Amino acid sequence: MSESTLVIIDFSGTLSLDMSRFAEPGNLVIALHESGLAEFGVDTVEKFWERIVNPTWVKGATTDVGYANLIVQALEMGENSRVRQAAAEFVRRYMSAATIDQRWRPLLARLWNKEGVRLLIATDHYAEATSAIVRAFKRIDIPAVPLRSFGTSSEKAVLIANSSDLGYFKISEAYWRVVKRVLGYPISKMILIDDFGGAEEKGDAYQEKIHDRFKKTVEAISTVFCLPVITFFFHPTIDFSEVEVWIERQVFPDNAIFSRPPN
Numbered sequence: 001m002s003e004s005t006l007v008i009i010d011f012s013g014t015l016s017l018d019m020s021r022f023a024e025p026g027n028l029v030i031a032l033h034e035s036g037l038a039e040f041g042v043d044t045v046e047k048f049w050e051r052i053v054n055p056t057w058v059k060g061a062t063t064d065v066g067y068a069n070l071i072v073q074a075l076e077m078g079e080n081s082r083v084r085q086a087a088a089e090f091v092r093r094y095m096s097a098a099t100i101d102q103r104w105r106p107l108l109a110r111l112w113n114k115e116g117v118r119l120l121i122a123t124d125h126y127a128e129a130t131s132a133i134v135r136a137f138k139r140i141d142i143p144a145v146p147l148r149s150f151g152t153s154s155e156k157a158v159l160i161a162n163s164s165d166l167g168y169f170k171i172s173e174a175y176w177r178v179v180k181r182v183l184g185y186p187i188s189k190m191i192l193i194d195d196f197g198g199a200e201e202k203g204d205a206y207q208e209k210i211h212d213r214f215k216k217t218v219e220a221i222s223t224v225f226c227l228p229v230i231t232f233f234f235h236p237t238i239d240f241s242e243v244e245v246w247i248e249r250q251v252f253p254d255n256a257i258f259s260r261p262p263n
Contacts, residue, residue, distance in 0.1 A: 005187070006183075006191070007119050007193075008192045011121050011123040011125070011129070012125065013199030015101060016098055016136065017101050018098070018099045022094055029043075034089075035086050035087075035090035037086045037090050039086070040075055040086065060126045061126065061169065062164060062167055063127070066091075066128055067128055071087035072087050096132075098132035098135070099136055105140050109140075118159070118183070120158070120179065121160045121161065122161045122170055123160075124163040124169050125163060127164040134160060143158065146162070146165055147162075147182050148165050161175070161179055163175065171220055173224050176224035190225055190228070191229075192217070192221065194233070194234060196210045196214045199236050218231055
């Protein structure tokens, strides 16, 4: 395998701003009402985080149970067909927000066509997100496959490493051991672009420990691959030209700069 540079990019909050915007209070309340979940007592942002996301996030992001099933379980209404229908509709709306931000598209195309580079999308997400991310890449004419189904070293595809498929969060060495095993060839350079949860809403338990997640993620990758991790701390409000210049320095001319988390 000729690819020796692994470019790891987060999805929600980094490649896809629409997914993180979905959870903004105004958008979220609309989705709760239009999906029908509000009829079952989940009609505010606070109730959504308290009753659904925060108690079920670990299970949702590390198993294949799926977001819709977790919503049904969290509402504790048994096999109520109307609840299940509302949950499915809410998740459908959420996953339809899995679009790749237009600013990223030319850059992704350049990375995709760069000899010696493999793109890996590393995300902590629900099971439904894997196919949604694959579809997002298909819409911009770049093939993508779930990491678990990556069968041949010659296959040219973006790899989707979803925590719910791998069974571990990105901060875990176990997650990256799976990635290393599936890749099956030596990596000489690691590049990571991630918002580390910084784009998530304040009510989201995932958002609360950004710096801790930054440190643990970088340490886990470095430990497993025995390489330094060249890291860009992404934020949705950043001037995107900074991202382009940084990637240009890291991937195209080999002139690495290590970034630091925000103060």
